[in-house]
Amino acid sequence: xxxxxxxxxxxxxxxxxxxxxxxxxxxxxxxxxxxxxxxxxxxxxxxxxxxxxxxxxxxxxxxxxxxxxxxxxxxxxxxxxxxxxxxxxxxxxxxxxxxxxxxxxxxxxxxxxxxxxxxxxxxxxxxxxxxxxxxxxxxxxxxxxxxxxxxxxxxxxxxxxxxxxxxxxxxxxxxxxxxxxxxxxxxxxxxxxxxxx
Numbered sequence: 001x002x003x004x005x006x007x008x009x010x011x012x013x014x015x016x017x018x019x020x021x022x023x024x025x026x027x028x029x030x031x032x033x034x035x036x037x038x039x040x041x042x043x044x045x046x047x048x049x050x051x052x053x054x055x056x057x058x059x060x061x062x063x064x065x066x067x068x069x070x071x072x073x074x075x076x077x078x079x080x081x082x083x084x085x086x087x088x089x090x091x092x093x094x095x096x097x098x099x100x101x102x103x104x105x106x107x108x109x110x111x112x113x114x115x116x117x118x119x120x121x122x123x124x125x126x127x128x129x130x131x132x133x134x135x136x137x138x139x140x141x142x143x144x145x146x147x148x149x150x151x152x153x154x155x156x157x158x159x160x161x162x163x164x165x166x167x168x169x170x171x172x173x174x175x176x177x178x179x180x181x182x183x184x185x186x187x188x189x190x191x192x193x194x195x196x197x
Contacts, residue, residue, distance in 0.1 A: 013129040013149070021108035024101070029112065032095060034070045038063050039110065039127065041074035041118030043082065046167040048140045049119050051178050053082070057089045058183045059117065064092060066187075067194070069114055072097060074106075074123050115190055119178075120146055128153035133193035135186060139178035140167045152196070154189055156181050 029035070042056045063069040071094040073083050083096050101109055107126060110116065116127035116134045120141050127134040128148035136148045138157035142164045147155045158180040162171045170176050 014131075015104075015107045015126065015129060017104060017108040017111065021105045022111075024105050025108040025112055028100060028109075034072070034095065036068060036114050037070040037072055037095075037112075038067075038115040038117060039072050039074050039113045039123075041116070041121060041123045042086065043075050043079050044119040044121050046140070048165075048167045048170055048176060048178065049121075049138075051119055051137050051139075051181060053086060054089070055181070055183050056086065059186055060086075060090055060094060062183070062187055063115075063190075067114075067190075070095065072109070072113075074118065115194060117186060117190070124148055133190070133196075135189050135193070137178070137181055137186070139163075139176060139181075140165045140170075152193060154193065156185050156189065 040056060040060060042050065042053060044050050060071045063071060073086060073094060073096045075083050075096065075098055077098060080098055083098060087094055097106060097109065107130060110127050110130045110132060113132050116132055118124045118136065120136060120138050124134065124136045125148055128150035131150055131152055134148055134150060134153040136153070136155040138147070138155055140163060143157060143159045158177055160177050163177060
């Protein structure tokens with residue numbers, strides 16, 4: 001009985017996509033001449049869960065210059081204005097999922113990505129279970145509960161004494177928990193994941 005209780009179990013999570021979704025993604029990538037790319041999701045339902053947009057700009061520049069990766073920004077129709085703002089801040093062309101993919105097609109896109117980086121959100125977990133290198137950026141949420149699960153998933157979370165909070169009223173508005181995440185931390189994690197054999 002004791003040996004049975006100590007037995008370890010693994011859960012293989014996966015979202016299935018069809019040839020139709022894969023073909024649509026392949027067509028989008030070919031049309032835009034995208035080969036190696038990172039998915040960036042800079043949004044979240046609560047503003048305090050969002051990493052600074054200018055840090056995302058630095059990250060996008062890093063991936064283009066140092067990793068030769070294009071960027072596809074993940075977002076919904078409600079994020080269009082912010083995505084346009086992001087495009088204006090980057091000195092080269094970046095792409096967007098808005099109006100291009102439905103949810104299951106987005107999963108097919110994830111399957112082709114070299115890397116995913118994003119705030120605590122649903123798309124983060126979709127990337128993690130798709131088993132691509134995934135980095136979650138966490139701030140005011142509950143520690144440990146919503147970290148991404150997957151062999152290629154990791155996270156950055158500077159847990160403070162005020163964490164978790166209501167994600168509306170910040171006790172340190174000039175230096176939030178998300179502000180504590182440095183671009184260099186993300187690039188180090190990205191390199192670790194990308195260099196895995």
